[in-house]
Amino acid sequence: MAMAAVEARGLVKSFDGKKALKGISFSIDKGKIMGLLGPNGAGKTTTVRILATLLKPDAGTAEVAGFDVLEEPMEVRHLIGYLPERPCLYERLTIRDNLLFYGRLYDVPEGELKTKIKELLSLLGLEERAGDKVGALSKGLRQRVAIARALLHDPPVLLLDQPTSDLDPASAKDIRDFIRRLRKEGRTVLICTHNLTEAEELCDSVAIVNEGNIIAIGRLEELLKEPGNLCTFEVRSLGPVRPYLARVEGVEDVVRVREIGQNELLVSVKHKEAMANVVRELILAGCNLLEVKMVRPSLEEVYLKLVREK
Amino acid sequence: MDKALLVAKKDWKEIFSSKLTLASLILPFILPILMSVSLIALFAFLGPELGELTPKELEHLRAILPGASGMDEEQLSMYLIGALIAPLLFLLAPLMSSSAVAADSFAGERERKTIEPLLVAPVSEAELFVGKVLVSFLPTTALLYASFGICCVLVNAMTIDAFGYIWFPPPTAALTVCLIAPLYAFLGLCLVILASMKASTVRDASNYAGVLVLPLLIILLAQLTGVLVMGTLHVVVAAVLLALVDALVLKLAYRAFNREALITSL
Numbered sequence: 001m002a003m004a005a006v007e008a009r010g011l012v013k014s015f016d017g018k019k020a021l022k023g024i025s026f027s028i029d030k031g032k033i034m035g036l037l038g039p040n041g042a043g044k045t046t047t048v049r050i051l052a053t054l055l056k057p058d059a060g061t062a063e064v065a066g067f068d069v070l071e072e073p074m075e076v077r078h079l080i081g082y083l084p085e086r087p088c089l090y091e092r093l094t095i096r097d098n099l100l101f102y103g104r105l106y107d108v109p110e111g112e113l114k115t116k117i118k119e120l121l122s123l124l125g126l127e128e129r130a131g132d133k134v135g136a137l138s139k140g141l142r143q144r145v146a147i148a149r150a151l152l153h154d155p156p157v158l159l160l161d162q163p164t165s166d167l168d169p170a171s172a173k174d175i176r177d178f179i180r181r182l183r184k185e186g187r188t189v190l191i192c193t194h195n196l197t198e199a200e201e202l203c204d205s206v207a208i209v210n211e212g213n214i215i216a217i218g219r220l221e222e223l224l225k226e227p228g229n230l231c232t233f234e235v236r237s238l239g240p241v242r243p244y245l246a247r248v249e250g251v252e253d254v255v256r257v258r259e260i261g262q263n264e265l266l267v268s269v270k271h272k273e274a275m276a277n278v279v280r281e282l283i284l285a286g287c288n289l290l291e292v293k294m295v296r297p298s299l300e301e302v303y304l305k306l307v308r309e310k
Numbered sequence: 311m312d313k314a315l316l317v318a319k320k321d322w323k324e325i326f327s328s329k330l331t332l333a334s335l336i337l338p339f340i341l342p343i344l345m346s347v348s349l350i351a352l353f354a355f356l357g358p359e360l361g362e363l364t365p366k367e368l369e370h371l372r373a374i375l376p377g378a379s380g381m382d383e384e385q386l387s388m389y390l391i392g393a394l395i396a397p398l399l400f401l402l403a404p405l406m407s408s409s410a411v412a413a414d415s416f417a418g419e420r421e422r423k424t425i426e427p428l429l430v431a432p433v434s435e436a437e438l439f440v441g442k443v444l445v446s447f448l449p450t451t452a453l454l455y456a457s458f459g460i461c462c463v464l465v466n467a468m469t470i471d472a473f474g475y476i477w478f479p480p481p482t483a484a485l486t487v488c489l490i491a492p493l494y495a496f497l498g499l500c501l502v503i504l505a506s507m508k509a510s511t512v513r514d515a516s517n518y519a520g521v522l523v524l525p526l527l528i529i530l531l532a533q534l535t536g537v538l539v540m541g542t543l544h545v546v547v548a549a550v551l552l553a554l555v556d557a558l559v560l561k562l563a564y565r566a567f568n569r570e571a572l573i574t575s576l
Binding site: 015049052053054055056074077078080082084086088089090091092093097101102104105106107133146149 | 313316317320323324327328422423424425426427428429430431432433434569570573574
């Protein structure tokens with residue numbers, strides 16, 4: 001069993017009597033990326049802030065890299081790289097000065113620090129801009145500097161709160177590519193986002209948070225399965241499909257058949273193998289099949305369905 | 311406490327890169343030099359033309375200025391500025407300067423949204439707190455002593471003919487500026503830190519130190535009217551009491567200073 005690099009158990013947090021978290025629990029295996037999805041005010045940032053030792057939970061516990069966030073906050077701080085929702089950089093200082101300051105706060109040895117800064121700036125395409133004041137940088141470049149800051153002390157765990165929000169598509173893609181690279185390096189990453197495409201692209205698992213509760217959690221492929229583990233196929237033919245509806249409905253293990261166009265059917269079966277019988281039946285009935293493909297709901301569909309249901 | 315110094319050095323770098331913040335740090339110290347020197351110059355060079363003081367006025371001045379016995383009318387006028395007005399101006403300067411810098415350092419971090427990663431860094435609350443206190447206290451105290459030194463040189467240079475000896479600062483004025491002024495500025499600084507826990511802007515936070523101006527004006531008024539005559543012992547006792555108040559308010563400010571309070575009011 002893989003060791004959990006981040007573990008939250010029953011986190012509860014209230015602000016002015018209003019419960020922001022109502023018992024959040026999840027764990028992230030070492031070297032994996034988990035997405036925390038949810039609408040604004042769902043409790044994502046509060047969860048990340050508890051893991052980052054900024055907030056103390058009213059109840060529940062959390063561990064990061066084996067250290068308790070309440071009992072051993074200083075150890076936790078040394079082991080996490082934190083990217084807040086905004087880059088939060090000192091605009092009057094240069095990129096290099098921002099990174100030198102944080103590197104020293106994180107006890108990076110002076111000799112290593114300069115090499116590390118050079119290395120990170122080069123990786124993030126900022127080497128030429130090291131002497132520029134942060135105030136003169138674009139949003140995308142500031143976000144890169146903030147990522148460099150989060151990585152200066154080589155943390156095994158990264159907490160990224162909406163890493164690509166407000167960025168143009170090109171900058172967002174660069175940041176996503178960089179996050180993939182972090183996984184390859186074996187780091188554990190928790191990403192807060194409401195960008196579902198991003199979560200689908202990057203995350204090994206996701207937890208959907210709504211009104212302070214986790215309403216769904218698991219590996220992406222599990223969440224993307226249909227309720228009841230049904231498999232749905234789209235069937236296209238050269239001619240109208242209506243004459244074959246009754247035949248398909250009669251096939252064993254077919255649960256639901258729906259006509260979605262003149263020449264198209266949606267067939268839900270209990271297991272993939274049952275679809276072979278459906279195809280055989282259609283051919284025997286004289287249907288001119290053009291295409292049969294498996295359809296799975298997007299994360300966006302699953303997310304919206306779950307949030308609306310709750 | 312190395313990290314406290316790191317935080318302070320970072321803030322100083324920021325202050326020196328912003329003309330506006332640098333100006334709010336330095337300008338309050340130029341004002342007392344200019345005012346003290348120009349008022350004394352007025353009496354030194356235009357004294358006889360300003361009209362004579364009545365015997366009653368002279369008697370009043372001698373009564374409220376214990377160190378002025380045996381001084382003539384011209385010397386008395388200058389001594390009034392040196393003993394009462396100049397120390398007040400030098401009390402106000404570090405108060406204004408340190409509260410402006412402290413507000414920029416504390417509430418400014420929140421206003422500019424830079425505080426979150428700082429609070430996530432492995433720095434203890436004590437280190438952060440001390441670092442932020444040093445940011446405003448050290449430069450304002452250094453500027454206070456430097457500006458007061460410059461003022462002493464200028465005043466004595468201008469009035470050496472009138473007095474025949476170096477008279478400025480009188481002992482009470484020297485003690486007031488060297489002991490009370492930094493302690494009073496420290497009190498203002500602690501109030502700003504307390505206010506910064508809640509205030510979301512630099513302006514809101516710095517306004518809190520303004521309440522400390524009023525007691526100074528009351529004390530000046532009491533001295534000018536003769537209700538309060540301060541000797542060196544009074545000043546030393548006041549300094550000790552002020553140090554105790556500082557310690558108490560510092561403790562309160564440190565208690566109020568916590569990560570959660572700073573982050574939740576963002």
